[in-house]
């Protein structure tokens with residue numbers, strides 16, 4: 001069980017509080033059928049672009065990348081999500097490999113936010129309308145939410 005007071009993972013080491021950028025590897029562009037069979041899916045291309053740009057920008061240690069297959073957001077195009085302990089999680093759609101740097105910038109602003117809230121004006125113009133849903137932090141991970149505050 002998570003210890004919300006000292007923010008540990010139940011072990012002796014502190015919890016990893018870095019943001020996690022979950023990227024769907026199997027996403028196809030919105031409204032389009034399967035990619036050419038010999039080409040990687042758009043989500044896979046976004047993942048590879050993010051990993052490459054994190055390396056180029058020397059940010060590999062700042063943001064964790066979690067490749068995943070399907071976040072049930074398939075109708076909204078290439079999808080990714082941001083999460084971190086104690087923060088709102090955000091699901092975004094309509095992405096593409098060309099937005100890798102913008103997603104990294106978003107993740108860095110998200111990392112600096114106490115709650116995870118990043119207003120659209122603080123995101124790149126390409127990402128202002130891509131958030132399709134948000135999910136609150138687990139109540140056990142945010143002491144004030146346990147009290148209904």
Ligand code: FES
Pocket residue numbers: 024025026027028043069070071072073074079
């Ligand atoms: S295949 Fe990417 S969200 Fe479903």
